[in-house]
Amino acid sequence: MTTFRYYKSSYSGSQGECVEVARNVPQATALRDSKDPAGPCLIVGAGAWASFMETLRTDDSAAR
Known part of the structure; x- marks a missing residue:
């Protein structure tokens, strides 16, 4: 059994309304x-x- 290790973005503020991500989950x-x-x-x-993250990167680049 994998214990999820969640992290918040360093861009997150101190309001506590964030999405946390665990990347140590196999596949x-x-x-x-x-x-x-x-x-x-x-x-x-x-x-x-990976597709979601690539879309974010691509959309962010296009917006500039």
Whole structure:
């Protein structure tokens, strides 16, 4: 069993309303709401996460 190690972005403020990401999940990425760490999490496959991140990078570059 994998223990998820969640991290917040360094861009997150101190309001506590953040999405936390665990990348130590084999072949997947887990996400949770920082306000409810004991609550549910969303787990997405590695390919879907890579595609999501690439879309963010591409859209960010196009917006400049």
